Amino acid sequence: MKHNSLIGSLLRGWWLLALVLVFALFWTAHTTAAESSEKLGGNRLVTIHDRGQEQTVVTKATTVRGALEEADIEVSKLDVTEPQIDTPLSGGHFNVNVYRARPVVVEDGVTRTQVMTAAQSPEAIARAANATLYDEDTTKLERVDDVLTDGGAGLKLSIDRATVFTLTLYGKPISARTQATTVGAMLDEKGIVLGMQDGVSLPNGTPITGGMNVSVWRNGVQTVTIEEEISMPIRQVHDTNQPVGYKQIQTPGKPGKKQVTYEINTQNGQEVARKLIQSVTNEQPTEQVEVVGARNNYSSNLNEWLAALRSCEAGGIYTRNSGNGFYGAYQFMISTWDRIAPKTGRPDLVGVRPDLASPADQDMMIVANTKLSSGGLATQNPGCYKKLGLSQFPPN
Missing domain, CATH: 1.10.530.10 (Lysozyme)
Known part of the structure; x- marks a missing residue:
């Protein structure tokens, strides 16, 4: 029992010592930060990251642009800064990243395009080259070893386009894209789960080829797929300075779209029952903000x-x-x-x-x-x- 008591006393002592050390470190850091802020005398400490180099300047500039000018760092119209070039500087310490425009080769199938861009992500680089990326497309951004072959470009963006085909889903044909190589893998990729009465026009092992048609249907029943509108959410902001009846769209919204498949039971040519089979959202609705009078x-x-x-x-x-x-x-x-x-x-x-x-x-x-x-x-x-x-x- 005395042995356990001794151990408990030691543990409590160590915890107390640890708390004292943490408090001392916090107080030292706080004091140092306060002293540093006082030493700046109203100036700002701006650290600039450019071309792999780091430069720190003390400046009275109020914007990112002003700090870069004081540091003799030129930025072209194609270059991008983070934060943006005219962002106000706030606080005592500020970090600025400069992304330089450089030539990038965009390889899209047989088409090769070279663009000057400061974009960092594949999506942004593709936009700079006026190339539209779809969700099913894949990209690869890599360094170019032989810059002479690619016209002096140091980076290459390769776009692997998904295969475009027609998917007839319960009677409704839609244009679809996939990276899958077989019909079965495509169904899994699209999240299409077949029921006991469902059928597919091609075996699961059939290779996916451009322009092909894959049909999915429900045996023994009539199905119909239609495009339906998804109502856009509307948020109203009440303005007591405007009379009742006043309405102004502050932010335009847009309805969404969805492909809805119904199973329809008909008797003697009359619909007697309708059951929702599947609903696929093609386009999400966006919120509309309206200012309405409340006076x-x-x-x-x-x-x-x-x-x-x-x-x-x-x-x-x-x-x-x-x-x-x-x-x-x-x-x-x-x-x-x-x-x-x-x-x-x-x-x-x-x-x-x-x-x-x-x-x-x-x-x-x-x-x-x-x-x-x-x-x-x-x-x-x-x-x-x-x-x-x-x-x-x-x-x-």
Whole structure:
């Protein structure tokens, strides 16, 4: 027992010593950093990495461009800096990477293109050469040993294009690409799982060749594949400085697309059941951001709301006959008036021309008409609704 107690005391002692050392190291680093910041006297310490060399300068420059100029480092229009050339410098210490444009040979099948680019990734280099890469294509970026053979280029990007073929998936032909060499490997690559009743037009060991057609179907049932739209998500930002009805697209969105395959059961030529078999998204939707007005006028007082509406519709005149089929302070059509009257418990108003009804009845009818409409004023009196920024429904 005494032996165990001694060991425990030693362990606690070591833990205490370790904590003291960690605190001492932290305090030293903190003090050193603070002293270093004071010594800079408001200057910035910028470390520049360029062509495999590292250079550190003390500068009062406020942007990456200014720091490079003070370091006598020239950057051409084709060169790229990280961060970007006009990025403001913040903090006491800043790191800048300079990527120099250099000749790169892009080998795309039988086509060879040489471009001057500072791009680092295969995708970015391909874009610089106006080459479109597909998800199924593969690339290889390597150093060129014989620069004379490749016109002085030190790098070569080789693009291995996927084989293009037609995949008829449950009755719907689509253009597809694959790096697989056989039909079976292609099905695995595409994640197509065959059911007990499914069939394939070619054996799994059949080699994939350009332009070939591979069909997948479901035996004994009718299937159909159609392209459907995926609704884009819409996010609305409410702007209280703009009236209700105002809408401006801040960031345009785009619906997506998907190939959807259904299993359809028909009897006597009539569809009696439909079952989703497979859905493949071809294009993801992108979010649309809209700024919408949220300023409601006269939304707290019914009398003010009514006064504003009839002033806009008919100059506030209850007996207004516009001569175009609209009557009264709220410019009712006779058909609308007669349709709403029974729903308000006032069948006696049916057949009464709106401009000949009492002001109280006209007020009652516009409130009822607005509340009975799912769109409120936005659909019943859209002009004044947008012009005045009135609340969509009358205040309670």
